[in-house]
Amino acid sequence: MEKDKTIIIGGGPAGLTAAYELNKIGKKAIILEAGSQVGGISKTVNYEGNRFDIGGHRFFSKHVYVNEIWEHILGGDLLIRERMSRIHYNGHFFDYPLKPLNALKGLGLGKSVGVIGSYLHSSISPIRNPENFEDWVKNQFGEKLYEIFFKTYTEKVWGMPCHEISADWASQRIKNFSLKEAISNAFSLSGKNGNGAVITTLIEQFKYPRLGPGMMWEVCQKQLEDNGSPTLLNEKVTSIEHRNGKVKKINSLNKKGEKTTYTADHFISSMPLRELVLSLSPAPPNQVVEAARKLRYRDYLTVVLVLKQKEIFPDNWIYIHTPEVKLGRIQNYKNWSPEMVANPIHTTLGLEYFLWEKDEEWNWSDEKLIQLGIEECQKVGLIKKSDVVDATVVKMKKAYPVYDRNYSINVNVIRNYLGGFQNLQTIGRNGLHRYNNQDHSMMTGVFAARNTVGEKNDVWSVNTEAEYHESGENRISERLIPSKKY
Numbered sequence: 001m002e003k004d005k006t007i008i009i010g011g012g013p014a015g016l017t018a019a020y021e022l023n024k025i026g027k028k029a030i031i032l033e034a035g036s037q038v039g040g041i042s043k044t045v046n047y048e049g050n051r052f053d054i055g056g057h058r059f060f061s062k063h064v065y066v067n068e069i070w071e072h073i074l075g076g077d078l079l080i081r082e083r084m085s086r087i088h089y090n091g092h093f094f095d096y097p098l099k100p101l102n103a104l105k106g107l108g109l110g111k112s113v114g115v116i117g118s119y120l121h122s123s124i125s126p127i128r129n130p131e132n133f134e135d136w137v138k139n140q141f142g143e144k145l146y147e148i149f150f151k152t153y154t155e156k157v158w159g160m161p162c163h164e165i166s167a168d169w170a171s172q173r174i175k176n177f178s179l180k181e182a183i184s185n186a187f188s189l190s191g192k193n194g195n196g197a198v199i200t201t202l203i204e205q206f207k208y209p210r211l212g213p214g215m216m217w218e219v220c221q222k223q224l225e226d227n228g229s230p231t232l233l234n235e236k237v238t239s240i241e242h243r244n245g246k247v248k249k250i251n252s253l254n255k256k257g258e259k260t261t262y263t264a265d266h267f268i269s270s271m272p273l274r275e276l277v278l279s280l281s282p283a284p285p286n287q288v289v290e291a292a293r294k295l296r297y298r299d300y301l302t303v304v305l306v307l308k309q310k311e312i313f314p315d316n317w318i319y320i321h322t323p324e325v326k327l328g329r330i331q332n333y334k335n336w337s338p339e340m341v342a343n344p345i346h347t348t349l350g351l352e353y354f355l356w357e358k359d360e361e362w363n364w365s366d367e368k369l370i371q372l373g374i375e376e377c378q379k380v381g382l383i384k385k386s387d388v389v390d391a392t393v394v395k396m397k398k399a400y401p402v403y404d405r406n407y408s409i410n411v412n413v414i415r416n417y418l419g420g421f422q423n424l425q426t427i428g429r430n431g432l433h434r435y436n437n438q439d440h441s442m443m444t445g446v447f448a449a450r451n452t453v454g455e456k457n458d459v460w461s462v463n464t465e466a467e468y469h470e471s472g473e474n475r476i477s478e479r480l481i482p483s484k485k486y
C-alpha cells in the first residue's frame, strides 16, 4: 500500500461515505465488503427484475451535507415521493399520521374517550425517570394508547417485552412526540412539534432513488472506483492485528477461503461492534470481550410476493399491529417507485418478519415461509392467494442493534477501550451499536474520514440526545458543511 492509505471495512452507507469523503479530501481508500454487493442493510435486491429493499428506505435528512451527497451521487435519479402509511389493528386501518375522524371510527367513542382520559392521567402523574420503553410511551401517550398502538408492534420488532427495552430507543425514535403533538398534527398537518422542529416519524415526503436505495450505493461504488478507491467484494475481514495502540494489519477471507493481508495507515470499520472486538488480535481484556459478547442484534426476513394485480393498496407500507399474526409490516414497492416492479401489470409486496437467528422460523424452508406470508396477508384481508404468481425470501442478519437494559453499559466499556487506538475508528449503525438511519450512518463516515487528516470529530456524538439539544433547524449539519479546503 502506498503511504497514507485507508482501509475501510464494510461497503454499506457508512463505509462508502467515508471513502467518498476521503476522495473529496484527495485521499484514496480500499473498501473490503463481505457480501457480493454494496449497500449493506440499504441494498436493493434484484429478483427476476423485481427490486426490493430490506424494509423500505426513506431518504430523509435534516443534515444539509448528507442531502448534498445524495444529490451529488444520484442527481435526477432521486424521486420525491409522497408518504402514505396506515396501521392495521383488529380489522381496522388507522391512518398514520392520525386523522381524527378515522381514529374515532376505528376506536369507537368509548375507547377514544378512554384514550384521552388515560393520557390526561399520565400527564398529571407521569412515571418518574422512565427507564424502559413501556414507561416512556405511557408518559407520552397514556396507558390505553400504549396498549393499542405501541405494545404489540414494538414487541414484534424487538422480540422482548416493552419493559425490557431501554427508554433510549423511544426517546431516539419518537423524540419530541406525544399524544398532544399527534392530535395537533392531525388538525394542522404541519408535521412540526410545539418548538417548530420536524417530527421525523410524521414526514409526509421523502426522496427515493428510482431503482431503490441500492442504486445510491452502487453508483457511489462506481464513482469511487473510477477515482481510485475500489470496493473488493466477498472479502470478509476476520482478524485485526494490533500492537501498542495501533492496528498493523488486517486479514480477510474470500469465498474460496483464501486469505489476504492488508496494511494501511488508517482503518475505519463499519462491521458490527461485537465482531470488531472479537476480531482483535491479541484479544482485548476479558471485561471488553465480555461486554462485546453481550451485545445483541435482531434479525429480519422479508417474504416477497409477486401478484398479478396492477394495484392492491395505495400505501407505501402498512404496519400490522394486529396480534394474531407474526407479520410486522408490509411494503408495497411499486408505490415507492414504479420501476421497482418488472412487469407493470404486477405488484410486489414485502412481508416483513422480525426474528432471532435462533428462532425456529429463521430456519424454515422458503416454501414454508412463503406459505406463512400468504396466509397471514390473506388473514388481514390484503390479498387473494390465487393472485400470487411468484415469491422469494430474503434474510438480513443483524438488522437491528438491540437496546436492552444494559446495552449502553456494554457499549461504553468497548468505546473506552477502542478510544486507546490511534488508527482504528468504528462507524455506522452496527459499528456504533446505535439505531442509526442512513444519514446518521453516513455522517459518522464523514467524521471518521476527516479525522484521518487531523480533525477531532466525535463519531459517537452523532444521533444522540446531545445532538438534538443543539439549537437551530440544521444543528450538527452546520458543522458538516466543508469548513476547510483540503
Ligand SMILES: Cc1cc2nc3c(=O)[nH]c(=O)nc-3n(C[C@H](O)[C@H](O)[C@H](O)COP(=O)(O)OP(=O)(O)OC[C@H]3O[C@@H](n4cnc5c(N)ncnc54)[C@H](O)[C@@H]3O)c2cc1C
Residues within 6 Å of the ligand: 009, 010, 011, 012, 013, 014, 015, 032, 033, 034, 035, 038, 039, 040, 041, 042, 054, 055, 056, 057, 058, 059, 060, 235, 236, 237, 238, 270, 271, 272, 275, 300, 399, 400, 427, 428, 429, 430, 431, 436, 437, 438, 439, 441
Ligand atoms: C427494516 C429496516 C428499514 C430501514 N429503513 C430506513 C429508512 O427508511 N431510511 C434510512 O435512512 N435508513 C433506514 N434503515 C437503516 C439503514 O439501513 C442503516 O442505517 C444503514 O444501512 C447503515 O449503514 P452502515 O454502513 O452503518 O451498515 P450496514 O448497512 O449494515 O453495512 C455494513 C456493511 O459491512 C459489511 N460487513 C460486515 N462485517 C464485515 C466484515 N467482517 N468484513 C467486511 N465487510 C463486513 C456488511 O456486509 C455490510 O455491507 C433501515 C433499516 C432496517 C433494518
